[in-house]
Amino acid sequence: MPRTDTAFRVIAAPLEHVYAALVDPDALTTWLPPDGMSGRFDRFDARPGGSYRLILTYADASGTPGKATADSDVVEARFVDIVPGVRVVQAVDFVSDDPAYAGTMTMTWEVTAAGAGTRVEIRADDVPDGISAEDHAAGMASSLANLAAHVEKAPKAVK
Structure with missing residues (x-):
């Protein structure tokens, strides 16, 4: 059954800094992998119609085996829509032989000003059945x- 998952957080950083972290590959590899994982891009082209291939590696795969290999998940994604300072929409596919991870999940990341910070909302539509x-x-x-944590870092003092 198709499922939609959502999450949000208000971040104490300017909207333009938060949005920039959504489309910068170096920033993404720093913050996007969940705890216990690291990430690297094989390719990255942030524009509507552009795509990326992200390899997420588990630090310890003994509790959660990867979808693509014993210790990794591979994500093939296409940028469907990018509205600078507002939204990034991606069509995401997991590379896996397991049919429970088949299908394209649409990930929408939206940013809006929220007082002195930024509200970041994630909407994942058509989440594969294999993802609890x-x-x-x-x-x-x-x-x-x-x-x-990535965007709220205080700038370092210049000496």
């Missing part, structure tokens, strides 16, 4: 916490 709602909620919350 509990695990997905934890992963999205972890990514949002990582994003907050």
Whole structure:
């Protein structure tokens, strides 16, 4: 059955800094992988119609085997829509032989000003059946916490 998962967080950083972290590959590899994972891009082209291939590697796959290999998930994604300063929409496919992970999930990341900070909302439509709602909620919350830590860092003093 198609499922939609959502999550949001208000981040104490300017909207333009938060949005920039949604489309910068170096920033994404820093904050997007949930706790216990690291990530790297094989390719990355942030424009409508552009795509990326992201390899997420588990630090310890003994509790959660990867979808693509024993210790990794591979994500093939296409940018469906990018509205600078507002929204990034991606069509996401997991590389896996397991039919429970088949199908295209649409991930929408929206940013809106919220007082002195930025509200970031994630909407995942058509989540594959193999991804439990509990695990997905934890992963999205972890990514949002990582994003907050990444963009809320105080600038270093210049000497």
